[in-house]
Amino acid sequence: MESTPSINRYEQLPEIDTTLQEQAKQLGTTKTFSPLPSMGVLLIKGDMAAKLLHGQASQKIEDLPEGELRLSLLTSPKGRPYATFYVVRHPEGLLLLLPRSTLETTQTNLSKFAPLYRCTFEDKSDEIAVVGFNHADAKVESVDAFNLPGVTERSIGLCRFETLTALFNGSNNSELTPVSETTWNLTQIENVQILLEQSHTDQFIPQMLNYQATGAISFKKGCYTGQEIIARAQYRGGVKKRLQRLIGDGEAKAGDQVVCLMEGDKTEAGEVLLSAINAEGKTELLAVLKDNTLEEPLLTADDQPLTLIDLPYGLEKQEI
Structure with missing residues (x-):
């Protein structure tokens, strides 16, 4: 199934006119929010969505509870990730939050299993905004927030673009300061966590990116594409x-x-x-x-x- 190109509605948001250094200072001194335009949102729609993804992903999916976010991978038969993503429950199935550059490949590969599990796929990137909060307790009305794994307390929020615009305007009485996605990346660097863009897919085995240490791989869940290669690298070394x-x-x-x-x-x-x-x-x-x-x-x-x-x-x- 071919994906429909999404409209990048982040381009319609107000510009942040402070320097990156000033934004980095704000990141360390106040509660901030960051629109994440590089992130896409893919809905796997259907009652068996979790079963479909569980069979392909490196992380346990079927026992994912409501309100929790997990980091996971999709890998080639050679054990090299072609997609890294956060996954959360959705009333119609599952939402994958992943770099836009990898969304089409991810949808194409997973769609091979769609008829067996009676699932469909929808690109929601032009409907659902992805927002990064540097404090997990930065709760905002009309934003579904999910705590991120790592050493710092951060969260990813999902909302309508109208809600994100209201955050910029301060019309929701929020005292959050906007900083750019580039500045948000400082939190990724601090936590030493990476989401692969298309330009770096199929180049590394997961242990080269420390995914075994950041909760992206379950070594107990059983088989998935590339699992044997990943397990061999873990238990026999060579990385x-x-x-x-x-x-x-x-x-x-x-x-x-x-x-x-x-x-x-x-x-x-x-x-x-x-x-x-x-x-x-x-x-x-x-x-x-x-x-x-x-x-x-x-x-x-x-x-x-x-x-x-x-x-x-x-x-x-x-x-x-």
């Missing part, structure tokens, strides 16, 4: 690069290389997946780096020094 958090003065963006100085020579250490400007004006980023480069000097592609920041979690698997 030689992982998602890391870094900070530096230079610029870096998704797709840029991180360089390592090894015995005086430059060599590729890894690739940047996400970056943002923090309250001090420095660049924070997430990059997949080779393990053997972590003790060596690391640089941006334009030779600016980078410093590793400790992960907020251990790399052992969560027992789910």
Whole structure:
């Protein structure tokens, strides 16, 4: 089934005219909300939606309770994720919250199983707005909020676009400050969690992105596409690069290389997946780096020094 291109209604929202550094300061000092235009919303519609997704996803889905959000993956037969998403219950089935760039591929792949489970798919990205809140207790009327996993208390909200516009206008008596999605990405970097865009799908096994440590994989749920490869990597090892958090003065963006100085020579250490400007004006980023480069000097592609920041979690698997 082909997906219908969605209208990006986020473009109709008021502009945020403060600098990214100023927004990052607000992120640390006040309650904020962030429209997330890069996120799409896919409805799997039908009574057997949970059964369909449970059979394909890396996380348990059938026992997902109302009001809870879970992080999960869809992987190729080679065990490489082509979609990462949050999933929540919906009166008509399940909602997948995922990068817009991966929505079409996700729908196409899952639609292969739709006739068996009598499900249909609808792109709701032009109807349901996705909003990030930097405090999980930032409750807003007419917004369905779901706590996010991680070391900081954050939540994802779903609402009508009219409600999101009202947040900007302050007409709902909210004292929340708007900050951009780029600034919201600082919270993803702090938690060292990544949602894969289409440009990075099918490139990594989940353990390279620390998904075994962030609750995206259940090692008890049974079979799903790619499960044997993922289990082999977990129990037999062989993973030689992982998602890391870094900070530096230079610029870096998704797709840029991180360089390592090894015995005086430059060599590729890894690739940047996400970056943002923090309250001090420095660049924070997430990059997949080779393990053997972590003790060596690391640089941006334009030779600016980078410093590793400790992960907020251990790399052992969560027992789910």
